[in-house]
Amino acid sequence: MTRTDVNSLGEFGLIDHLTRDLQTLQQSTIHGVGDDAAVIDIGDQYLLASSDALIEGIHFDMMYTPLKHLGYKSVVVNLSDICAMNGKPQQILVNIAISNRYSVEAMDELYAGIKLACEKYNVDLVGGDMTSSPKGLVISITALGRVDKDKIALRSGAKEGDIVCITGDLGAAYLGLQILEREKQIHIDHPGVQPELDDHDYLIKRLLKPEARLDMIEQFAHVNLVPTSMIDISDGLASELFHIARSSDVGFLIEENGVPINMKAQEQALNFKIDPITCALSGGEDYELLFTIKPEDVDKVRFMPDIYLAGDVLAASEGVKLSTKGGNIHALKAQGWNHFDTNA
Amino acid sequence: MTRTDVNSLGEFGLIDHLTRDLQTLQQSTIHGVGDDAAVIDIGDQYLLASSDALIEGIHFDMMYTPLKHLGYKSVVVNLSDICAMNGKPQQILVNIAISNRYSVEAMDELYAGIKLACEKYNVDLVGGDMTSSPKGLVISITALGRVDKDKIALRSGAKEGDIVCITGDLGAAYLGLQILEREKQIHIDHPGVQPELDDHDYLIKRLLKPEARLDMIEQFAHVNLVPTSMIDISDGLASELFHIARSSDVGFLIEENGVPINMKAQEQALNFKIDPITCALSGGEDYELLFTIKPEDVDKVRFMPDIYLAGDVLAASEGVKLSTKGGNIHALKAQGWNHFDTNA
Structure with missing residues (x-):
């Protein structure tokens, strides 16, 4: 059996490869993979949904990353995707996996940063889960937001002369x-x-x-x-x-x-x-x-x-x-x- | 400084501890943490949002878990949370982190299972990201669904005599x-x-x-x-x-x-x-x-x-x-x- 290294495609190439034949089954799905956030019809407005993971040893190094800053940043990077659609974020869901190297006090620090970002950006933390990891810390956040239908900014709308x-x-x-x-x-x-x-x-x-x-x-x-x-x-x-x-x-x-x-x-x-x-x-x-x-x-x-x-x-x-x-x-x-x- | 082991609280205790003082800032947030899915007002209906992670070595063992089954299951466990609110799922976002032990062909298998579950349950894969992990495979999925406002089933509605x-x-x-x-x-x-x-x-x-x-x-x-x-x-x-x-x-x-x-x-x-x-x-x-x-x-x-x-x-x-x-x-x-x- 052939074994193709993921490095040969890179992050974007791999996503393209895996999602190239996706079909849309739900009428409410306006735009799926391929922009900063998915666009879902909810009647008067569009719902925007974006999800990103931050992984210890890949996206951050605990040697110089204070946990409170990390919590704040992990929210911000997801809210940024909602802003990039010209939308306003409203809710986040937070999945966290931790090895037992992390204490309750460490999680308090991480959550202090998460809550600070929620307050600053007027966003509610509404769900997610907490589990253990065999190694390190994984933070996966989903941000939900809204945009008026005539205000949405996609990656696909630039025109020559702009x-x-x-x-x-x-x-x-x-x-x-x-x-x-x-x-x-x-x-x-x-x-x-x-x-x-x-x-x-x-x-x-x-x-x-x-x-x-x-x-x-x-x-x-x-x-x-x-x-x-x-x-x-x-x-x-x-x-x-x-x-x-x-x-x-x-x-x-x-x-x-x-x-x-x-x-x-x-x-x-x-x-x-x-x-x-x-x-x-x-x-x-x-x-x-x-x-x-x-x-x-x-x-x-x-x-x-x-x-x-x-x-x-x-x-x-x-x-x-x-x-x-x-x-x-x-x-x-x-x-x-x-x-x-x-x-x- | 005190160090409290997370095991002393357990999963649910830790979530309660970290989310005990959450306040709601957005009018659209109807129910946040504490049920199978968050409940968000979108006008005629409620939007349901639920997010769960599956982590290699904690939730599955690659020695006996075929990747296609794993992809299928990782979707299903999130759709199950939408069903538990008496709702119907419509979209999912999928975050995946892989160590370079995984090949493109392995990801094809995983995604074949994800897509099979999407087809079976009439759900669209609309976003997420793909990144590397220092060790093992992490799958974090967010499911979005809908329920009529008068049809929602919460954990909180049981009455003596039911x-x-x-x-x-x-x-x-x-x-x-x-x-x-x-x-x-x-x-x-x-x-x-x-x-x-x-x-x-x-x-x-x-x-x-x-x-x-x-x-x-x-x-x-x-x-x-x-x-x-x-x-x-x-x-x-x-x-x-x-x-x-x-x-x-x-x-x-x-x-x-x-x-x-x-x-x-x-x-x-x-x-x-x-x-x-x-x-x-x-x-x-x-x-x-x-x-x-x-x-x-x-x-x-x-x-x-x-x-x-x-x-x-x-x-x-x-x-x-x-x-x-x-x-x-x-x-x-x-x-x-x-x-x-x-x-x-």
Whole structure:
């Protein structure tokens, strides 16, 4: 019998392979696999449903991840998927598996973070289960939300001539991770040495305690803006651009000057001898929003805080390209995190 | 700092501890943690949402669990929770984490089972994610369903004087597990010996390929029956009786003669020198329904196939009791699976 390694397909390739022949049996199913959240008809509105797992040793390292932050982040990354559909989250279900290395007090910390995120985002924890795991901690969360039918933003709606926008700033979480990994290695090699994290508050916070951009969804509603397409930036800008390019059958020209990168991230990237744009394109875990708008809507976002115009939607034949600060045009390649590269 | 072992609380105790102070912020949240599924108002109907994880080494053993069966079962156990609210499932989201011990072909098998269950129960697979795990296979599934508002069956609706009903038969899956564990041990001790499973098709099938009782929900609708309370029997009859007793503030008198146990299960229990009623009370994984009805509804179920009248709802002060075939009355204790007993 043939044995094909999952690494040969990668995460997205494997999902495509396994779900390629799915059929829809229920009338209420509007969109299934292939966007940030599933879209289900509930009458006046659409229900949005998204589910993601965070796994110890893959998505987080207990050596430098406080449990309260982890609980908060595990909720936020799921709420971010609801926001990416231009929706508002309302409920979450939380499945947790723990090895008996974890105490009741540790779970109290984890849940304190989960509850804090629920309060902040006005979301109810309504279910899930708790079980033991042979090894480590697994957190699997499902977020449910709503969106008015005429407000939904899919990955598939971008059109040639639309304008590309990005919220917040990119690459900082990736650099926060590099710093924590460096200090972890120093701690392993020299157990007495204290970690040097003081100057890196912003970068580390971006990694350990990200936020979902629900504030942006509220701003869009305020100015009556519906993005033509949207996705959350969880795997690096390049990967998300390719998702929209594929779903919308378009290409992109992104201006390096238009990609927002925080000053702290720029400095730290240079310290690590990495080009800052590389952190934005291929880093990950920013949980910002990448979206496209009609040209006539530009004035609605031009003076909105924390939104950056980053380029143009092109025809699909143009591919996905970056116009660098130096004036060169580079074709981008889809990258993003590929968790199957890890050893097991 | 104090360190409290999670085993000191158990699964249900830990969930109670962590969710005791939850508040509801969204008007659409009708019932949160504490029933088989969360209940969310979507206008004309209620949306039901339930989420459960199956973890290698805790909930299944790859030595005797075919991946296709595992995929099927992982869907069914979640659909069973929707049925237990008197609802019909419509969509599922599937999160899977795999170590790189698993091949693409193995995932094809798992998904073949998932898709088979979706077809059988008329449910759409609409989302989820796929990631790697440092060890073993984790399957976390969320099921979404609907129920008419006047048809919902909660754990909290049983009243003194109601009649207790059980679908199908109990204890067989537990005995199937004992047989597979015995044959596994023989195989480990004597690698050349072939397992003796021929006579145990029914018991093993009950463990490896259970069904959700959606057929019962359809029968209830046909005769216009709404159970006063309902729960699915996943952790053994005794544990489920205590859940309803606590939520409804009632007691129970169960007749041993009324608890359905398949002839094959009776025979095998005696071979193992276990009292068959113990398998039904404390076994688990039957995925049958335990429900209560008003006395005037008895005629609606009396001639319905595969439903058994098993006792009466009493006042809470009476506790949960079993009337044995020998005519004795025993007080029952809550047991059920406690996955935290496993080592990690």
